[in-house]
Amino acid sequence: MGRRLLVATRKGLFTIERSGSGAGWEVVGVAFEGDNVPMTLADPRDGALYAALDHGHFGSKFHRSGDGGSTWEEVAVPVFPEQGPEDVETHPFTGQPQPWALDKVWALEPGGPEEAGVLWCGTIPGGLFRSGDGGRSWALVETLWRHPSRKAWFGGGADRPGIHSICLDPRDPGRLMLGVSCGGVWATDDGGASWDCRASGMFAAYMPPEHKDDPNIQDPHRVVRCRDEPDCLWAQHHNGIFRTTDGASSWHEVASDRVPSTFGFAVAVHPEDPDTAWFVPAQKDEKRIPVGGKVVVTRTRDGGRSFDVITAGLPQRNAYDLVYRHAMDVDDRGEVLAFGSTTGSLWVSEDSGDSWLAVSEHLPPVYCVRFSA
Amino acid sequence: MARVVFTQNIQRHVACPASEVAGSSVRAVLDAVFEANPRARGYVLDDRGALRKHMSVFVDGDRIADRVGLSDPVPEGAEVYVFQALSGG
Numbered sequence: 531m532g533r534r535l536l537v538a539t540r541k542g543l544f545t546i547e548r549s550g551s552g553a554g555w556e557v558v559g560v561a562f563e564g565d566n567v568p569m570t571l572a573d574p575r576d577g578a579l580y581a582a583l584d585h586g587h588f589g590s591k592f593h594r595s596g597d598g599g600s601t602w603e604e605v606a607v608p609v610f611p612e613q614g615p616e617d618v619e620t621h622p623f624t625g626q627p628q629p630w631a632l633d634k635v636w637a638l639e640p641g642g643p644e645e646a647g648v649l650w651c652g653t654i655p656g657g658l659f660r661s662g663d664g665g666r667s668w669a670l671v672e673t674l675w676r677h678p679s680r681k682a683w684f685g686g687g688a689d690r691p692g693i694h695s696i697c698l699d700p701r702d703p704g705r706l707m708l709g710v711s712c713g714g715v716w717a718t719d720d721g722g723a724s725w726d727c728r729a730s731g732m733f734a735a736y737m738p739p740e741h742k743d744d745p746n747i748q749d750p751h752r753v754v755r756c757r758d759e760p761d762c763l764w765a766q767h768h769n770g771i772f773r774t775t776d777g778a779s780s781w782h783e784v785a786s787d788r789v790p791s792t793f794g795f796a797v798a799v800h801p802e803d804p805d806t807a808w809f810v811p812a813q814k815d816e817k818r819i820p821v822g823g824k825v826v827v828t829r830t831r832d833g834g835r836s837f838d839v840i841t842a843g844l845p846q847r848n849a850y851d852l853v854y855r856h857a858m859d860v861d862d863r864g865e866v867l868a869f870g871s872t873t874g875s876l877w878v879s880e881d882s883g884d885s886w887l888a889v890s891e892h893l894p895p896v897y898c899v900r901f902s903a
Numbered sequence: 904m905a906r907v908v909f910t911q912n913i914q915r916h917v918a919c920p921a922s923e924v925a926g927s928s929v930r931a932v933l934d935a936v937f938e939a940n941p942r943a944r945g946y947v948l949d950d951r952g953a954l955r956k957h958m959s960v961f962v963d964g965d966r967i968a969d970r971v972g973l974s975d976p977v978p979e980g981a982e983v984y985v986f987q988a989l990s991g992g
Contacts, residue, residue, distance in 0.1 A: 587957040587987035588916060588946040604942065610950045631950040 532861030532901040535868050536579065537876060538567040541894035543581050545599060545902075546868075546876065555878050555889045561599055569856065571638045572902030573664075575646060579902070580665060582607075582635035590635050592665050608632055608651055608659035608668040622684050628655065634688070637856075639696040642703025652693025656683050656710055660722070671722045674708075679727060679746050683713030686749050686768065694855055697755035697763065707763065707778060709753030714745045715765070715778050731781035735769050736815075751795045752855040754807075757862075762804035766797040766855070768815060773834055775804070784834025790821040796858035796869060800882075803864065805833040808883050810853040810869055818852050825849045827869075829883050843886035844877065851875050856898040870896025905932050905977045909943075910986035917943050919985075929960055930973035932983055947985055957988050 535546040535555075545559040562583060569582040579595040581602070593602040610630035619628045634654040641648025649661040651668065658671040674680065683691035688711075695709030704721035707728070714729030729745035741747055749768035756762040761777040770792035772781040786792050791811040800806035809828045813821045820826070825844040828837045845851075851871030858869035867883055870876040874893035877886040905926060909919035917940075924935035937944040949955050953971040960967045960975075961984040967975040977983060 585916060585946070587955060588913060589949065589955055591916075591945070607945065609945075613951065629949070629951055629953070631953075 531863055531880075532859075532866040532868075534902045535859075535878075536570045536572055536898075536900045536902050537870055537893065537896060538570040538581065538856075538898035538900075539870075539874070539894040539896050540566055543567045543570055543599075544893060546878075546889055554887065557890060557893075559599060561595075561602060562593075568897050569635050569638050570898050570900060571640065571649075572900060573640045573649075574903055575640060575643060576664075577903065578664060580638060580649070582638065584634060590632055592635070594665055605665040606661075606667050607635070608653055608657065608670070610657060611670055611672075619681055621690075622682065628690065630655075632657075633690060634692065636692045636694045637696045639698060642698060642700075645703055648703075650696045650698075650706070652696055652708065654685075654688050654692030655690040656680060656692050656713060658693055658696070658708065658722075673722055674716065674718075674725045677725055680713070682746050683710060684747070686711040686751075695750070695753040697753060699755070699760045700757055701760060707753065707755060709750045709765065711751060712747050712749040712768075714748040715750060715753060715763075715781075717778060728778035729781060730779070731774075731783075732765070732767055732772055733769060733783075752797050754797050754799045756799045756804040757801040759804035762799070764797050764799050764807045766794050766809060768793070771797070771809065771834065773807075775833075785830070785837060789828045789837045790824075790826060790839060793818075794853070795855040796853045798858050798860040798867060800860065800864040801862055803831075806831045806864065806882075807834075808858065808860070808867060810858060812852055819850050820852075823848050823850065825851050825871075825875075827879075827883055827886070838883075840883055840886070842884065843879075843888065845875075854897055856900075857896050859899050859901050861901045866901070868899050868901070870899045872896070904979070905981045905983050907932060907936050907983045907985065909947075910984075912987055913943075913946055913985075917946055919943050927977055928973065929962065929967055929969075929975045929977060929983065932977050933960075933973065933985075958985065959988065960985050 533548040537544040542563040543561045547558045566584045571580040583591045594605045595602045613630040637652030647664045651659040659668040697707040699705035708716045727745045729748040732748040750765040753765045765772040774781045794811040798808045824846045827840045867879045872895045875891045876889040908921045926932035
């Protein structure tokens, strides 16, 4: 079961561990204290740790640790290629020129088990980058970047669109599924040689009616894939919760009236059971706060037909915790879960979400929570 | 030769000691600095080689005009300051 967590925050990368006696979880270390850490990854293949730093004035950087976080080295960060005169593009709404330059690292995932050193990185603007050497160099996946439909993507919460979810197919690491805000779900079955948008069934109530069902402008806030049933994916979408059981050929909305809200960012799927998924809802897009000041986790165990609303161990009054899209994770057995909030709370469950324990309520705003072997 | 001085704020991330380099434009001067200190380039310039959004360069007390091309002239003996606007919380 998961016993160690990496928690990337606005002001540092924290390591949280379960104490040997089982008495609880505690902060055992912090790296990059005071610095903005939007993304982290513990590579299950070689144990390497990665942290993306956003220095604001000085841009985004990547650091890697090969010794469990004792020491870190700065490695390469994705860089967009030179923008030729024919590559000029403008923002679809403002008409402002859009430079090919990295704004933010928004997703980081390991390649397949046999692909040592392969990493995938999603960025704002909407670039997908591949590293074959553990982040020491990166190459833009030009087939996606130069896909004509890519220019129709637009920003959701950020000014520019970005790739926040990268879901490898455990059966074949050449099959990737991406979540894009706002650009729907994109997939390749041939290692990135060709791409197509697979968001049919999603809808966007915020768009003019004629664009509501356009797959390429959908805003899936987060997309996750069931490890043992990879044709099943869940999306916490701007407009609700969607699920596919056919490898994203079609999506369908689930149980829109059964939970306090279907708005939110985070979703986790049980690695073994494609019918079980967890969410942390917020009131709605205009009010990104827990409904009624109560933090709840919603869980379905029947593919979205019904939801449990779980409150045990979570604050039920005057709570304003919002949970970002990367800030919830489930361990590789589906037993231990953790999530962190914008107000610096971190909760862990050891019973598949039935009850929760507050590890800290005083961390910096939490961006990313991940189990580390 | 021009003397290039970097903000104290950047030193926490990458050492950028003051240096004397040759060059008659901001681009040429910075290229010379980054040739000796390649890791610093990405902290000051973005993917396109333009000045990062919240960075500023002054030549002999005047803010440069060309933040993308860095074509502003650097006279012999000039002082070039590379610094940032502080913000955040």
